[in-house]
Structure formats: C-alpha cells, structure tokens
Amino acid sequence: MIGRLNHVAIAVRDIADATRIYRYTLGATVTEPTALPDHGVTVSFVELPNTKIEFLEALGEGSPIAAFLARNPEGGIHHVCYEVDDILVARDRLVAGGARILGDGEPKTGAHGKPVLFLHPKDMCGTLVELEQA
Numbered sequence: 001m002i003g004r005l006n007h008v009a010i011a012v013r014d015i016a017d018a019t020r021i022y023r024y025t026l027g028a029t030v031t032e033p034t035a036l037p038d039h040g041v042t043v044s045f046v047e048l049p050n051t052k053i054e055f056l057e058a059l060g061e062g063s064p065i066a067a068f069l070a071r072n073p074e075g076g077i078h079h080v081c082y083e084v085d086d087i088l089v090a091r092d093r094l095v096a097g098g099a100r101i102l103g104d105g106e107p108k109t110g111a112h113g114k115p116v117l118f119l120h121p122k123d124m125c126g127t128l129v130e131l132e133q134a
Contacts, residue, residue, distance in 0.1 A: 001090055003062045003083035005109050006112075006132050007045065007052040011068045011078040013056035015044055022046050022053070034058070036111055043111045054111065060098075077120070079128035087115045087133040107133070 012018040015033050022028040028046040040063035040065060046053035056068040056078055068078055071096075084090040087107050093099060100120035107115035110132055119129040 001084060001093060002131070003085065003134055006081040006083050006130075007053050007054045009054040009056050009130070010075060011056045011065050012075045013057070013069060013073075015042055015055050016058075018055045019046075021046050034111070034120075035059055038108065045111075047054045060101050064082065073110035081116075081132050083134040084131050084134055085130060087117060090131055091117055094119065121125050 010018070019030045019033070023030045031045045031047070032042045034039075035041050037059060040059050042057040043060050044055045046055070050071045056065050058069060060066070065078070069075060091101060091105065091107070095105075100123055102118040102120055105117075107117050110116035110130070110133065113132045119131065121128045
C-alpha cells in the first residue's frame with residue numbers, strides 16, 4: 001500500500017536557522033519558507049536526490065508544532081511521510097485494520113498541494129505517519 005518515502009519532517013524553533021545550516025553548512029538546496037495557516041506551520045524543504053527533509057516551524061501558539069517543541073525544546077523528528085496511490089482507499093483499508101486517523105478523517109491539502117492524512121503514532125510504532133496521495 002505505501003509507496004516511496006516522500007519526506008522526513010523535523011520540527012525547529014527557527015526555520016531561518018535550520019535552512020541556513022542545511023544550505024551553507026551542508027550545501028543543500030533549500031526552498032524558501034512558506035506559511036500554511038490551515039496546518040499552523042511554516043515549512044521549508046531540503047531537496048535531496050532520493051527524498052526531502054521538511055522543516056516545520058510553529059505558526060502561532062495553537063500550532064501542533066508549538067506543543068511538540070514544548071515537549072522537545074531542541075526540536076527533532078516530527079513525522080515521516082509516505083506516498084500512497086489513492087488516499088481514500090488507503091484510509092479505508094487502515095481504518096478497517098484498526099488504525100486511527102487524526103482529525104476528522106478527511107484528507108486535507110498538504111504542503112505539496114496534494115491530499116494528506118495523519119495516522120495516530122500509537123498505531124504506527126510510536127511514529128506520527130503522514131500519508132500523501134502520489
């Protein structure tokens with residue numbers, strides 16, 4: 001059901017610092033930060049030959065990233081994202097198998113303009129998993 005690894009997301013306190021480190025210290029190509037108010041985050045992507053790293057910075061106090069950073073003051077890996085061919089088929093199969101979908105269970109538009117869903121970490125070996133329609 002799952003396809004390729006789309007990205008690994010890292011929560012950061014300061015997206016400008018994170019992009020600077022990856023751009024100038026590691027020599028990576030990094031996109032400009034983009035605010036996603038519907039998700040409560042600002043994102044930037046490190047482009048790699050085989051996948052991406054997504055930086056997540058809290059956008060407002062109600063951001064889920066703010067809560068994550070309160071528990072993890074230095075930041076850290078927040079989630080992994082896998083591609084699926086059909087997000088609704090994947091959702092229905094997962095729910096039938098006992099997995100919990102976060103939120104209302106309906107896909108939302110993600111940072112790449114494609115439908116996404118998040119799976120509860122307790123059902124995914126302690127890791128927050130994002131599914132993105134390929």
